[in-house]
Amino acid sequence: MKRIAGFALNYYKVILLFAILIVSSSVTQDPVQNIKNMIMIQAPFVMIYSFGMTLAVITGGLDLSLGSIAAFSTCAAAFLIIEDQIFVGIAVCLLIGAGLGLLNGLLITKAKVNPFIATYGMDWVIRGAVYIMMGGAMIYHFSHDFKVIADGSFLGISNLVYIAFAILAILMFVFQKTVFGRNVYSTGANIKVSRLTGVNTDMVIIIVYMISGVLASTSGLLYVARLDCAEAFLGKNFGLQALAATLIGGTSLKGGKGGVGNTVIGVLIMVFLMNCLNVLKVSTLWQDAVFGLVIVVSALLEMAKQRYANYLQL
Amino acid sequence: MNDTILEIRNISKSFSGVPVLEDINMSIKKSEVHVIVGENGAGKSTLMKIISGVYRKDKGDLFFEGKPVQINSVQKALNVGIGIIHQEFNLLPHRSIGQNIFLGREPIKSNFLKVIDHDLICKKSKELLDYLGLDIDPRTLVYNLGIAQQQMVEVAKALCFKSKVLIMDEPTATLTRKETVKLFEIIRKLKSEGVSIIYISHRLEEIKQIADTLTVLRDGRIVGDLSIENASIDQIIRMMVGREIKDQYKRQYHMHGEEVLKTENLGAKRFSNVNINVHRGEIVGLSGLVGAGRTEIAKTIFGEDAIEKGSVNIYGKKYHRMSTQKATKLRIGLVPEDRKEEGAIMEMSIRHNIVHAVLPRLFKSSVISKKTELAVATKYMEELGIKAPSVNKLVKLLSGGNQQKVVIAKWMCADCEILIFDEPTRGIDVGAKAEIYGIMSELVERGKAILMISSDLPELIGMCDRIYTIKDGMVTAEFSRTEATQEKILAACV
Amino acid sequence: MKRNDYSRYREIKGLLAGVLLLFVFMSFAAEGFFGWYNLHNVLKDLLILMIVASGMTLVILLGKIDMSAGSVMSLASIVTTLLLSYGFHIAFALLGGLLAGAIIGLLNGYLVGVLNLNHFVATFATMSIAKGLALVACNGDIISSDSDILLFIGTGKIFGLFFIVWFAAILLLIMFFVSTKTKFGYKIYSIGGSEQVARLSGIKTSNVYLVTYVIAGILAALGGIFMAGKANSGNATIGDGYEFSVIATVLIGGTPFEGGKGGLLGTLIGAIFLVILKNGLSMLGFTPAWQYALIGLAILIAIVADVSINERRKAEEKRRVKL
Structure with missing residues (x-):
């Protein structure tokens, strides 16, 4: 009994993944195409901004401003890209992402605002700024050269997958293999010890939020290229979905644990779940409620795991 | 009855x-x-x-x-x-x-x-x-x-x-x-x-x-x-x-080396006008009641608390501002009073904790080589006699004494010249205490300088070359090893 | 010998001066701001904000937060109008709306107080659950009501003053009384001051969390019903982002995140400040998009200021208290 419970708690993610997969494929006519669609097209977007959230969660915070950073940076860049200045546009987009992330980081480290409140507040401010900038308009009909970033494929696999996995590889390397990555984990696990060991914890946190901002604007850019449209409402659900994916993936809110690898599984669970609801003809209006439930459930699972671990040790 | x-x-x-x-x-x-x-x-x-x-x-x-x-x-x-x-x-x-x-x-x-x-x-x-x-x-x-x-x-x-x-x-x-x-x-x-x-x-x-x-x-x-x-x-x-x-303090007293740490009229939140100095090869004690400002002095020297007045001199160079980053670069290490919250990361492994401070110096290219890391961690684990089945064991699973040794190993691994011990033996069993005293003695014999804070008077007297007494944020007296007695120190503290 | 209430007054004195200054500024700068018609309407907004904020104040006094307040408002407005549209009596409809708030509150209290989940994330999750349920219930539409009573709740007047003025006056008095004079209020302050101390004094903390979150849920639902009454319709986006204003109101009013001090009086002044700012900005001709960004910015500045002032105060207190 003890063993089964332990197994279930350790591998619940994989079990969940397969359960959802089986349910969703059993009701679709073309399960292979369906799964391919999810992995090729839907998952990469979610993955990229969820990585941003995961990094923030590892430092012991979180980033709820992902969606509005994506909207603001892409809308600003869209003005350039529509004039065919694609590279300048992309550079501006990523720079704005980094800049807004920097603001988040400064609010959290220097002004000592709780990360939740800081990024939630920034979300509102940035979203307001996007509304002002766009004034209700949209920018669309981009050139083919730009759209191909998201639409194109290589060897039959969507560019999105390559981009997402390139980012994953880089992040895995940086956060598992470098001194900086180690400092991010130690800062998340215990900021006081890390500071007393000579780690510049403020800098670590600021850089992580900047990376998170860049990842948000990257995924925003891909969305714009895919939808061929930049609008102020982009990414309304990013924060919520990314948090759900990160937590169900097993990165702990306490910080210092988990990683982007876990989040890949978390994202797959979320994407499959959404798809499953789609297939079952559940209204998309349920989305918010489902995200919320996933967050609660994963927090509860995390707690159960913790208790079980303590129980095993004694 | x-x-x-x-x-x-x-x-x-x-x-x-x-x-x-x-x-x-x-x-x-x-x-x-x-x-x-x-x-x-x-x-x-x-x-x-x-x-x-x-x-x-x-x-x-x-x-x-x-x-x-x-x-x-x-x-x-x-x-x-x-x-x-x-x-x-x-x-x-x-x-x-x-x-x-x-x-x-x-x-x-x-x-x-x-x-x-x-x-x-x-x-x-x-x-x-x-x-x-x-x-x-x-x-x-x-x-x-x-x-x-x-x-x-x-x-x-x-x-x-x-x-x-x-x-x-x-x-x-x-x-x-x-x-x-x-x-x-x-x-x-x-x-x-x-x-x-x-x-x-x-x-x-x-x-x-x-x-x-x-x-x-x-x-x-x-x-x-x-x-x-x-x-x-x-x-x-x-x-x-x-x-x-007296049994457990195996100190050998040599000539002291150069002065490496000195405070000049140092003042901050809970203390003022503190003038103390520490030489190589010397253990200097800070005695005082809880709340007298001893820990604050240590944390100010280490850069965790801001210096408000005066300066800290390290290796003869004057610093009016300190930060923990600067202090660790200057090879100062702090073994804090609160081991669980400030000393070691409980949720991480022994290995992570031991190499924590030395990381940037050990891996100049910033890429961590797991082999080197393991070798270094294992070396210090053995040197300090940390009792654990492997270097990958989480620190929270160790006994208090072994946790403290992990903290000390972290600073030894970073090759610290000046070490500050704040209540190093609090909550540690008798056997481990003696081991920690042994480590401290060995450190000073290697020419390191130690500033030691303790509420345990026999321990202070047994270990230190000199003892300063602190009362209400002021240094009230200084005793050499030969003149220090429990009574005298206590009288200067209260 | 200074009294507690007196020292409390000293703390909010600066804020009071700021509110007066803002009021005078808006009166001169914004055309149409200083007039009975406008101010009476501002008062209505103020009291809706204050009703929700009084629940939030209790939660923040506990050292916790309730992100779900805005969504609960939406949910309550939908539930009430939906029940009306199914032909239920207005009393049941109102009760249903309040019950929805109570249930979300209970869920919050259970997750935070009993299961010990991170309060930010737990209430953030219930926020999206409540929002989702509201959206599903109304299918994304606005639900209009033809109830005169709901309309009266939102816009009706008694003796020349809006119904809500009388209602809120009584409600807030009760809340003030409960939070400062009763055993329950004392428990909230104790837990916020130090949960451990409270527990060592034999206070059953989880019960207090449960009850406080339920109260906060019901008050948020009440705010949502008033909002619904104002438009005589239910809308799943009615409370979008409202929790942000509410939290800011409480913080501006001098109840810090760590809990244990502050209170409703400060929140009232914070609410006045925020509502005058909002109304004044629109009177000054800022577009809604600009208002959105400017108010967000103002709130963020207020939060940053609050945090930094508290940091300094805490440092000062640490010097005196050994805790």
């Missing part, structure tokens, strides 16, 4: 498998002051927390006034008549004295909505404060009070419950001599009114003044019950430590 009010039988308790109390038997008589002494980590506080319902006991029984009682919550203990004044205060700084005294059992004016009778609180609190000889308005917010006054509020809180047994856990640790005298008066007054007092203290000299009976705890066991008339301080000390004091 009908004059026994509280009897403790066969109580045992262990935390995560480590026994803290084993088979404790004790009886407290009516209107006596029963003193419990023992070294840090002997289990005194744990025992008291069991009696007062904070912890649950694993085994054993409690009898109150001859009847068996089950004490499973603080509330239950209070209802039975057992009150406790904890070592750390349990007061709410933003509530008034009255509100704190009646916390959790405020008198109610009307049953509708349970309206609280604030006037009654004020009146009764005033009476209690008067009884304790304190002239303060009970409506004053607690954070406006000094430490001694807060202590009195705690006493008032316990009195207000009409406790028959009152536990005081190191009540004089933060009091001045004058305040202590006053507290003793109150204790005698309570005693004469039939209250039994369980009094925990480190300060052997004050025990003689108030104790009726004495129990000595060591490593979770009772090693002796004495009546105070037949107990000499020497005897008590011998029972507490179970060994000769």
Whole structure:
């Protein structure tokens, strides 16, 4: 009994993944195409901004401003890209992402605002700024050269997958293999010890939020290229979905644990779940409620795991 | 025996498998002051927390006034008549004295909505404060009070419950001599009114003044019950430590090297005008009461707290601003008092913790080589004798002594020249203590400089070349190894 | 010998001066701001904000937060109007709306107080659950009501003053009384001051969390019903982002995140400040997008200021208290 419970708690993610997969494929006519669609097209977007959230969660915070950073940076860049200045546009987009992330980081480290409140507040401010900038308009009909970033494929696999996995590889390397990555984990696990060991914890946190901002604007850019449209409402659900994916993936809110690898599984669970609801003809209006439930459930699972671990040790 | 009010039988308790109390038997008589002494980590506080319902006991029984009682919550203990004044205060700084005294059992004016009778609180609190000889308005917010006054509020809180047994856990640790005298008066007054007092203290000299009976705890066991008339301080000390004091400090005293650390009129939040210096090959002690500003001095030197006045000189170079990053780059290391919160990352492995400080220097290219990391961690783990099955074991699973060795290993691994030890042996068992003393001696023999803070006087005297005493944020005296005695140091601290 | 209430007054004195200054500024700068018609309407907004904020104040006094307040408002407005549209009596409809708030509150209290989940994340999750349920229930549409009573609740007047003025006056008085004079209020302050101390004093903390979150849920639902009454319709986006204003109101009013001090009086002044700012900005001719960004910015500045002032105060207190 003890063993089964332990197994279930350790591998619940994989079990969940397969359960959802089986349910969703059993009701679709073309399960292979369906799964391919999810992995090729839907998952990469979610993955990229969820990585941003995961990094923030590892430092012991979180980033709820992902969606509005994506909207603001892409809308600003869209003005350039529509004039065919694609590279300048992309550079501006990523720079704005980094800049807004920097603001988040400064609010959290220097002004000592709780990360939740800081990024939630920034979300509102940035979203307001996007509304002002766009004034209700949209920018669309981009050139083919730009759209191909998201639409194109290589060897039959969507560019999105390559981009997402390139980012994953880089992040895995940086956060598992470098001194900086180690400092991010130690800062998340215990900021006081890390500071007393000579780690510049403020800098670590600021850089992580900047990376998170860049990842948000990257995924925003891909969305714009895919939808061929930049609008102020982009990414309304990013924060919520990314948090759900990160937590169900097993990165702990306490910080210092988990990683982007876990989040890949978390994202797959979320994407499959959404798809499953789609297939079952559940209204998309349920989305918010489902995200919320996933967050609660994963927090509860995390707690159960913790208790079980303590129980095993004694 | 009908004059026994509280009897403790066969109580045992262990935390995560480590026994803290084993088979404790004790009886407290009516209107006596029963003193419990023992070294840090002997289990005194744990025992008291069991009696007062904070912890649950694993085994054993409690009898109150001859009847068996089950004490499973603080509330239950209070209802039975057992009150406790904890070592750390349990007061709410933003509530008034009255509100704190009646916390959790405020008198109610009307049953509708349970309206609280604030006037009654004020009146009764005033009476209690008067009884304790304190002239303060009970409506004053607690954070406006000094430490001694807060202590009195705690006493008032316990009195207000009409406790028959009152536990005081190191009540004089933060009091001045004058305040202590006053507290003793109150204790005698309570005693004469039939209250039994369980009094925990480190300060052997004050025990003689108030104790009726004495129990000595060591490593979770009772090693002796004495009546105070037949107990000499020497005897008590011998029972507490179970060994000769001087044995475990194997220091060799060499010539000192150059001066590496010096403070010039250093001042910050809790201290001012501090001038101390440390040479290579030397252990310098900081002695003083809890709250005197010792830890703050250490943290300011290390850059965790901001320097407000004066400067810190490291290797002869003057610094008016410090940061923890700068300090570690200058090869200063801090072994903090609070191991679990500030010393090591409990949720990470031994390996991660040991190489934590040396990382940027060890891997110049910033890419971590797991092989090098493992080799370095293993080397220091073996060198310091950290007992664990592997370097990948989480630090939280180690014993206190081994955790402390991990913290020290972190700084040795970073090749620190100046080490600051803040209460290095607190909460560590006797064997590990000796090992830590050994490590410290070896470090200074290798030419490192050590600044050591400790409340344990024999330890300070045994280990240090020189000792500074701190009182209320000022350096009051300096003693060399030969002139230092417990009495002299204590006199300079209080 | 200074009284507590007096020292409390000293703390909010600066804020009071700021509010007066803002009021005078808006009166001169914004055309149409200083007039009975406008101010009476501002008062209505103020009281809706204040009703929700009073619940939030209790939660923040506990050292916790309730992100779900805005969504609960939406949910309550939908539930009430939906029940009306199914032909239920207005009393049941209102009760249903309040019950929805109570249930979300109970869930919050359970997750935070009993299961000990991170309060930010737990209430953030219930926020999206409540929002999702509201959206599903109304299918994304606005639900209009033809109830005169709901309309009266939102816009009706008694003796020349809006119904809500009378209602809120009584409600807020009760809340003020409960939070400062009763055993329950004392418990909230104690737990916020130090949960450990409260527990050692025999206070059953989880019960207090449960009850407080339920109260906060019901008050948020009440705010949502008033909003629904104002438009005589239910809307799943009615409370979007409202929790942000509410939290800011509480913080501006001098109840810090760590809990244990502050209170409703400060929140009231914070609410006045925020509502005047909002109304004044629109009177000054800022577009809604600009208002959105400017108010967000103002709130963020207020939060940063609050945090930094508290940091300094805490440092000052640490010097005096050994905790």
